Amino acid sequence: MSYKNFPMVSRVIFGRGSFNQLNDIVAPKRLNTKSPFIFLVDDVFKNNTWLTSRINLSYDDKIIYISAKEEPKTSQVDELVESIILDTKERPSGIIGIGGGTLLDLAKAVSIMLTNQGKTENYQGWDLVKNPAIYHVGVPTISGTGAEVSRTTVLTGPIRKLGINSDYTPFDQVILDPELTKDVPKEQWFFTGMDCYIHCIESLNGTYLNTFSQSYGEMSLELCKDIFFGESLSKEEAEDKLMMASWHGGMSIVYSQVGVAHALSYGLSYLLGTKHGIGNCIVFNHLEEFYPEGVKLFKAMKKKHNIELPQGICADLSDSDFDTMINISLSLEPLWENAVGKNWKNTVTRKKLKELYKKM
Amino acid sequence: MSYKNFPMVSRVIFGRGSFNQLNDIVAPKRLNTKSPFIFLVDDVFKNNTWLTSRINLSYDDKIIYISAKEEPKTSQVDELVESIILDTKERPSGIIGIGGGTLLDLAKAVSIMLTNQGKTENYQGWDLVKNPAIYHVGVPTISGTGAEVSRTTVLTGPIRKLGINSDYTPFDQVILDPELTKDVPKEQWFFTGMDCYIHCIESLNGTYLNTFSQSYGEMSLELCKDIFFGESLSKEEAEDKLMMASWHGGMSIVYSQVGVAHALSYGLSYLLGTKHGIGNCIVFNHLEEFYPEGVKLFKAMKKKHNIELPQGICADLSDSDFDTMINISLSLEPLWENAVGKNWKNTVTRKKLKELYKKM
Numbered sequence: 061m062s063y064k065n066f067p068m069v070s071r072v073i074f075g076r077g078s079f080n081q082l083n084d085i086v087a088p089k090r091l092n093t094k095s096p097f098i099f100l101v102d103d104v105f106k107n108n109t110w111l112t113s114r115i116n117l118s119y120d121d122k123i124i125y126i127s128a129k130e131e132p133k134t135s136q137v138d139e140l141v142e143s144i145i146l147d148t149k150e151r152p153s154g155i156i157g158i159g160g161g162t163l164l165d166l167a168k169a170v171s172i173m174l175t176n177q178g179k180t181e182n183y184q185g186w187d188l189v190k191n192p193a194i195y196h197v198g199v200p201t202i203s204g205t206g207a208e209v210s211r212t213t214v215l216t217g218p219i220r221k222l223g224i225n226s227d228y229t230p231f232d233q234v235i236l237d238p239e240l241t242k243d244v245p246k247e248q249w250f251f252t253g254m255d256c257y258i259h260c261i262e263s264l265n266g267t268y269l270n271t272f273s274q275s276y277g278e279m280s281l282e283l284c285k286d287i288f289f290g291e292s293l294s295k296e297e298a299e300d301k302l303m304m305a306s307w308h309g310g311m312s313i314v315y316s317q318v319g320v321a322h323a324l325s326y327g328l329s330y331l332l333g334t335k336h337g338i339g340n341c342i343v344f345n346h347l348e349e350f351y352p353e354g355v356k357l358f359k360a361m362k363k364k365h366n367i368e369l370p371q372g373i374c375a376d377l378s379d380s381d382f383d384t385m386i387n388i389s390l391s392l393e394p395l396w397e398n399a400v401g402k403n404w405k406n407t408v409t410r411k412k413l414k415e416l417y418k419k420m
Numbered sequence: 421m422s423y424k425n426f427p428m429v430s431r432v433i434f435g436r437g438s439f440n441q442l443n444d445i446v447a448p449k450r451l452n453t454k455s456p457f458i459f460l461v462d463d464v465f466k467n468n469t470w471l472t473s474r475i476n477l478s479y480d481d482k483i484i485y486i487s488a489k490e491e492p493k494t495s496q497v498d499e500l501v502e503s504i505i506l507d508t509k510e511r512p513s514g515i516i517g518i519g520g521g522t523l524l525d526l527a528k529a530v531s532i533m534l535t536n537q538g539k540t541e542n543y544q545g546w547d548l549v550k551n552p553a554i555y556h557v558g559v560p561t562i563s564g565t566g567a568e569v570s571r572t573t574v575l576t577g578p579i580r581k582l583g584i585n586s587d588y589t590p591f592d593q594v595i596l597d598p599e600l601t602k603d604v605p606k607e608q609w610f611f612t613g614m615d616c617y618i619h620c621i622e623s624l625n626g627t628y629l630n631t632f633s634q635s636y637g638e639m640s641l642e643l644c645k646d647i648f649f650g651e652s653l654s655k656e657e658a659e660d661k662l663m664m665a666s667w668h669g670g671m672s673i674v675y676s677q678v679g680v681a682h683a684l685s686y687g688l689s690y691l692l693g694t695k696h697g698i699g700n701c702i703v704f705n706h707l708e709e710f711y712p713e714g715v716k717l718f719k720a721m722k723k724k725h726n727i728e729l730p731q732g733i734c735a736d737l738s739d740s741d742f743d744t745m746i747n748i749s750l751s752l753e754p755l756w757e758n759a760v761g762k763n764w765k766n767t768v769t770r771k772k773l774k775e776l777y778k779k780m
Contacts (some may be wrong), residue, residue: 075421
């Protein structure tokens with residue numbers, strides 16, 4: 061038996077207002093005046109001077125605003141890398157991603173593709189990256205995805221939705237400033253927070269679980285319960301705790317895997333472009349068979365926060381559409397093996413997946 | 421307000437038997453055939469082929485067995501560094517520490533002092549290290565100290581017991597193999613485990629606490645309670661959980677600090693050479709005033725495991741001895757500030773510390 065040797069985020073800073081330290085943190089990493097820092101920022105912060113006025117641009121440094129309305133794509137990474145190469149005199153000193161999972165994953169992928177040849181889609185998979193990425197920093201502004209701590213960057217490509225899993229993917233620096241999450245709209249807060257909750261349920265109920273993953277998963281799950289089902293937290297406490305829950309939830313997956321909800325929601329994202337957080341919720345709502353207690357609590361939390369899920373998103377799909385989603389889902393073998401065990405193919409049939417998708 | 425930007429261990433591997441991967445993990449880090457790996461190994465493992473036969477020595481690689489009966493000293497680091505420089509053709513490719521906190525701290529300190537001029541004692545303090553350390557790996561064989569994850573290496577010098585706190589101190593690689601702890605004698609298991617428990621109590625009850633430290637501390641504390649006060653764990657489960665408790669307990673101190681037990685036990689170690697684990701227990705046993713609930717549970721755990729603490733270790737000390745211990749203890753200002761608050765000097769008097777020491 062061989063165990064994964066997990067590469068951790070190199071540095072982490074935590075605290076309300078720690079974002080103010082961003083400039084001081086990156087400054088020593090500037091290679092030279094021709095080698096800029098590129099800030100990839102969620103475009104919800106465009107014209108938000110409370111945040112952007114704290115980014116000091118020097119020399120050729122640049123902010124690129126990016127919409128997170130759609131899931132990140134390999135073609136989008138290719139375009140970003142091309143435009144950065146065209147616009148900069150020398151290879152950038154660093155990429156700083158500021159936003160949710162979409163922006164964090166784009167920052168990771170761009171930093172990898174600036175030093176690796178060819179198309180991004182060729183690196184979707186496990187350990188295909190040859191060269192170290194350039195310095196990259198993650199600043200989450202919404203909590204739950206675990207993208208700030210993971211060794212993957214999940215992208216939709218022409219033939220699959222799959223991460224670039226590599227030792228070079230994790231951030232060199234993460235800034236955890238819970239204050240940056242203060243204006244997240246309620247539904248998005250819930251859906252992205254549930255991504256974290258679902259990570260915990262899938263990790264803790266998976267066959268891959270070991271004590272490392274269990275201790276992180278239980279800690280994260282307790283925090284999630286406190287945040288989404290408790291009564292007594294202030295807004296600030298809830299923001300702080302959800303940021304840590306996301307971090308620990310991400311760590312929990314290091315030695316385990318996600319499971320059924322992720323395997324099915326990747327199919328929805330690929331075909332329908334469903335965003336990851338809401339997609340997970342739409343799927344998880346129908347997974348009593350796999351995670352009875354987890355789904356029960358999920359429904360209670362959904363009710364408590366008056367969250368309505370879209371209904372019938374698969375109502376008008378053709379058989380070929382279902383096949384596409386089922387193919388994507390079944391290709392994620394480690395997720396199924398973690399969820400159901402080595403013999404998962406005996407019970408996880410195309411028919412069963414189609415029935416599940418039809419409920420959504 | 422400025423927050424610490426914490427450097428994490430670069431890579432971690434967890435699992436029973438993961439020690440078997442040591443050779444494969446370090447091999448790519450060999451600089452050349454003249455640049456050996458030096459293994460610093462606790463001498464309890466001398467002639468223990470179950471462990472040592474799994475260390476492949478190539479070229480000029482060498483095992484140095486070191487006794488952990490005494491706390492590690494700055495002079496010991498100086499001697500080790502000198503002998504390594506004399507014995508090797510080129511600067512080593514890496515230092516691998518295999519043992520408890522003493523061996524881990526020695527490995528960290530030696531790896532720093534191989535690239536930094538002068539005496540080790542000159543680097544005791546905060547951020548005094550100029551040059552990156554050489555590649556260093558930590559393999560704990562007993563759980564509790566948190567040395568595997570911390571950014572310090574605590575050493576007794578000619579004028580103080582204090583850590584080399586620096587960004588270069590944390591390990592580049594940690595191997596967490598709980599199986600390596602299977603033969604730890606019961607008392608040592610308890611005393612070192614209580615180091616972790618006390619980290620949690622001091623962190624969770626400190627004024628420096630934030631949500632980052634709290635989440636790690638609570639996780640670690642739950643694991644400690646399960647291990648030392650629960651009923652249902654197998655030996656293997658308890659080993660696995662204590663290894664994770666130590667890790668999380670160490671992470672909890674990142675944004676907080678230790679407290680009264682550590683501040684007083686450093687005095688004992690400095691004057692009497694008391695080992696850290698048992699020293700903490702001797703002190704903590706008398707700290708109801710500072711940590712009422714924590715001490716109550718400690719006493720219950722001590723009783724459950726039939727552990728006897730030495731009595732009257734300060735009985736024959738002179739006034740000048742007490743002064744020495746009190747000076748060491750009071751010099752650890754961040755520990756007192758964390759434990760008691762900004763105005764700690766109002767209540768933490770020399771008289772009070774002398775009374776406390778006299779009880780021990």
